[in-house]
Amino acid sequence: MSQHTSQSRRLFLKQLGIVGGGLIVGVPLTACATTPATDAASNATLQPNAFIHLSPHGDVNFYLPRSEMGQGTYTGLTTLIGEELDIDPASIRVHHATADSAFNNPEYDQQITGGSTSMKGSYLPLRQAAAEARALLLLAAAQQLGVPREQLRTDNGHVLHGEQKTPYAALVAVAAELETPKDVALKEPSAFKYIGQQRPRLDGRAKSTGSAEFGLDIDFAGLQRAVLVRCPVAGGKVKGVDDSAARSMTGVTHVVTIHNGVAIVAEHYYQAKLAAAKLVIDWQLPEKLSQFSSAEGQAQFAQALEAEQSHEAFTQGDGSKALSNANRVLRADYWAPYLAHATMEPMNCTVKIADGAMDVWVGSQSPGLAQGLAAFYSGISKDNIRIHSTFLGGGFGRRTASDYVGEAVAIAKASGVPVQLIWSREDDTRHDLYRPAAMARFAIGLTDDGHIDSWQVRRTGPNIMAYTVDEALDAMAPGFLPNGMVDWMSKAGHSLYDGWSLDHSSVEGLYEDYDASHKAVEHVTVDPGLPCGFWRSVGHSFSGFFKESMMDEVAAATAQDPVAFRLQHLSGNPRLANALKVAVEKAGWPNAASGERRLGVAAHNSFASSVAQVAEVSLENGAIRVHKVTCVVDCGRVVNPDIVKAQMESGIIFGLSAALFGEITLKEGAVQQSNFHDYPLLRMPQTPTIDVHIIDSNEPPTGVGEPGTPPIAAAVANALFALTGQRLRSLPLKLAS
Amino acid sequence: MISFHLNGQRVDADVPPDMPLLWVVRDHFKLKGSKFGCGMGLCGACSMLVDGQSTRTCILPVAAVANRAVTTIEGLADAEQLTTLQQAWIAHSVPQCGYCQSGQLISATALLNSNPAPSDSDIDTAMQGNLCRCGTYPRIKQAIKDAAGQTTKASTTAAQSAAVQTFDPRHAEAKA
Ligand code: FES
Ligand code: FES
Numbered sequence: 001m002s003q004h005t006s007q008s009r010r011l012f013l014k015q016l017g018i019v020g021g022g023l024i025v026g027v028p029l030t031a032c033a034t035t036p037a038t039d040a041a042s043n044a045t046l047q048p049n050a051f052i053h054l055s056p057h058g059d060v061n062f063y064l065p066r067s068e069m070g071q072g073t074y075t076g077l078t079t080l081i082g083e084e085l086d087i088d089p090a091s092i093r094v095h096h097a098t099a100d101s102a103f104n105n106p107e108y109d110q111q112i113t114g115g116s117t118s119m120k121g122s123y124l125p126l127r128q129a130a131a132e133a134r135a136l137l138l139l140a141a142a143q144q145l146g147v148p149r150e151q152l153r154t155d156n157g158h159v160l161h162g163e164q165k166t167p168y169a170a171l172v173a174v175a176a177e178l179e180t181p182k183d184v185a186l187k188e189p190s191a192f193k194y195i196g197q198q199r200p201r202l203d204g205r206a207k208s209t210g211s212a213e214f215g216l217d218i219d220f221a222g223l224q225r226a227v228l229v230r231c232p233v234a235g236g237k238v239k240g241v242d243d244s245a246a247r248s249m250t251g252v253t254h255v256v257t258i259h260n261g262v263a264i265v266a267e268h269y270y271q272a273k274l275a276a277a278k279l280v281i282d283w284q285l286p287e288k289l290s291q292f293s294s295a296e297g298q299a300q301f302a303q304a305l306e307a308e309q310s311h312e313a314f315t316q317g318d319g320s321k322a323l324s325n326a327n328r329v330l331r332a333d334y335w336a337p338y339l340a341h342a343t344m345e346p347m348n349c350t351v352k353i354a355d356g357a358m359d360v361w362v363g364s365q366s367p368g369l370a371q372g373l374a375a376f377y378s379g380i381s382k383d384n385i386r387i388h389s390t391f392l393g394g395g396f397g398r399r400t401a402s403d404y405v406g407e408a409v410a411i412a413k414a415s416g417v418p419v420q421l422i423w424s425r426e427d428d429t430r431h432d433l434y435r436p437a438a439m440a441r442f443a444i445g446l447t448d449d450g451h452i453d454s455w456q457v458r459r460t461g462p463n464i465m466a467y468t469v470d471e472a473l474d475a476m477a478p479g480f481l482p483n484g485m486v487d488w489m490s491k492a493g494h495s496l497y498d499g500w501s502l503d504h505s506s507v508e509g510l511y512e513d514y515d516a517s518h519k520a521v522e523h524v525t526v527d528p529g530l531p532c533g534f535w536r537s538v539g540h541s542f543s544g545f546f547k548e549s550m551m552d553e554v555a556a557a558t559a560q561d562p563v564a565f566r567l568q569h570l571s572g573n574p575r576l577a578n579a580l581k582v583a584v585e586k587a588g589w590p591n592a593a594s595g596e597r598r599l600g601v602a603a604h605n606s607f608a609s610s611v612a613q614v615a616e617v618s619l620e621n622g623a624i625r626v627h628k629v630t631c632v633v634d635c636g637r638v639v640n641p642d643i644v645k646a647q648m649e650s651g652i653i654f655g656l657s658a659a660l661f662g663e664i665t666l667k668e669g670a671v672q673q674s675n676f677h678d679y680p681l682l683r684m685p686q687t688p689t690i691d692v693h694i695i696d697s698n699e700p701p702t703g704v705g706e707p708g709t710p711p712i713a714a715a716v717a718n719a720l721f722a723l724t725g726q727r728l729r730s731l732p733l734k735l736a737s
Numbered sequence: 738m739i740s741f742h743l744n745g746q747r748v749d750a751d752v753p754p755d756m757p758l759l760w761v762v763r764d765h766f767k768l769k770g771s772k773f774g775c776g777m778g779l780c781g782a783c784s785m786l787v788d789g790q791s792t793r794t795c796i797l798p799v800a801a802v803a804n805r806a807v808t809t810i811e812g813l814a815d816a817e818q819l820t821t822l823q824q825a826w827i828a829h830s831v832p833q834c835g836y837c838q839s840g841q842l843i844s845a846t847a848l849l850n851s852n853p854a855p856s857d858s859d860i861d862t863a864m865q866g867n868l869c870r871c872g873t874y875p876r877i878k879q880a881i882k883d884a885a886g887q888t889t890k891a892s893t894t895a896a897q898s899a900a901v902q903t904f905d906p907r908h909a910e911a912k913a
Contacts, residue, residue, distance in 0.1 A: 201827075203835065204831070209811070209823065210809070213769070214772075214835075268756065269760060343834075343836075343870060344780070345772065345834070393834050394834045394871060646873075646876070649875055653872025675776075675777050676777070677779055682872070684861050684864045685858075685861035689875070
């Protein structure tokens, strides 16, 4: 046993499900196979940290700490490792990390993939981890070859001494006996071989051959499928159930009632689904939400615009008082509806409980919280719960929550058999944690020469954090607290949260970008009780539309060019100003679109990145047609330009689905949409040409997964204004006929 | 007992005749590349070639493919030799989350089989049944055009007309 197997690493390895003397490297944690034992003595391995494991056989393994849900961590973070370890990233074996605090996101101190932080938060720590591993290999080589360390260099997985090449694998045994050097210097950017290069995705082959493993692909002998019938109104409880018809259906083995519904367990999914339709359930409806219908309910959001009490979110200068000095005040109200995530892979989770321990297979953006919630619903301690992470068939924030993990665990526990809980598309659409609906009222005070003097905005709507707190308390409350107590705390947490504290994501993006001497941002909570969650770009998903449409309104009302008007108010924000300038230049603003087409522009900062977009729009048989989007992003140093571009394309298309179609509505608390016919997503024929440009930068990397989404709805709406004179202040965009 | 050809092999499935083909392939034959996305024929994640046509299998009872030829994503490549389309997919880094991509490749394969040099609007039409929440459409289109370009070039040399190794029932029979 090498000195490297410290106590904490031992714990860590235990969490990985790897016990005993030696670590078999290269065992994909996604596999459902158990880990074979190995002879430690003959197989010294090098594990300088949680992320990197080298075997004497030549495997270089990287335990990917951030989930891969399409945004490119699998490639991007492996590139960081390859760079500093000096080995082609394509030769590294990548494994999804299990739940362990060693894999926490430095930005949150939790193992969360979200907030567009994966590259931003990993850029230095992962490079440092790899640089230390490389330094260790160089020390080992010096010792093994009997030459001074200074005469050695590395190249693609080898230590070089003159003409002599020693593969890393041959140094593992010696390296494993040495202390890992700390404070190793990182490469200078001028020496980068892989960072900054356009290279194909490392998961491209697996995802083009059907071999990439998602949560839904987990399978093993004895695994049964479960379908859960939840209350149509979120938060409802089972009062009574008649399951006689369901039980007699083919393939059904168990019918169990859990905390939020009744589950059918069957041999096959389609059998469970057929049987689920036969359940007769008497629901205890949640009082508040079951009285809410979107048709009339929107008025509650509007009333709150007039409320006397509000949270002050941000004040600058004289705040709202300054409005009275304005030469002219422009006011407008905006609306954005609830939205579902609609990841292409519906929620699912696979659970096996045996001998007081539990295995959970799940594609999750927060494996640590998933583990905590699994403990909460099973009574099994976290130490005995192994989380096996998989690829995620889309995340977009949906998979930061672990509601489906709690359900699967509860069903497995109640039925006593290993189960894979599969949500139907209908379940997925109707039981999401939705992007909160939001209304905003702007009052923009102008000087007599048409400059913004005061910027006042009030947002009304639900707060995401109130729902996040609920789940986090369940997942994180210490084990000695009885569940009832945790329940009470989370209820109290919810109302405490809503009453006292401001959720910044409710107002983010509404006020930061443009110069104004006086600013006042207020929030009034209106929450019908529909669960809300993080949806790609979070608060920016509506504030980008609100703010950028309002800027366009003010420019139009004062007869100023929308680009020039923005630039005049971006002196405090040179990065966004530059992105905007480049975008309009690339798009050929303002003359490029002629005939029946018009251009619209929008620019927005989010997740520390700046994005400007120009949309070219026309009407085809009265329907909105987006022909082209020019997008410029400044996200600091780029690790893989192709992935940045792909994320801009992705964010724009995601935002266009919302801009053109996206709307979740409620009738007496129940979500009315169910599948892709009534919650449509953009399809190929509706997709514009997308032209992405990246600003060259030596600044540290910032987010790309989300910042492409916020500006697009406004860019399209602004183009529609230019085209039709109609100012559309509600999403989805609908022209008056 | 229902018999059909799966990726070139004759198979027998002792499953209920109304079981959707998707679940027969995934859970009985353990080929997990074809995905479940909507269960209503709306998203294309479950697409397989049935006698060369891109078909939504989440709503197709297995009985409907008795004695027909079914090709899944796993059956496109000839062992390690990926099809031109698959290679183009990788070269263009088409997949993001990847969940829809098996279905996308099946539909693209069916398209190039019947139309080796599709126009943009041919591609739009052929691919409109396949949703991608990650928004990989621009890259899918580009990859199809590249693959088609290579195929068209290749097919000018007579012997190489099958440069895109797409589904052909006769070819499948021969492999079996
Ligand atoms: S799963 Fe078959 S079309 Fe969506
Ligand atoms: S790649 Fe994610 S749904 Fe298409």
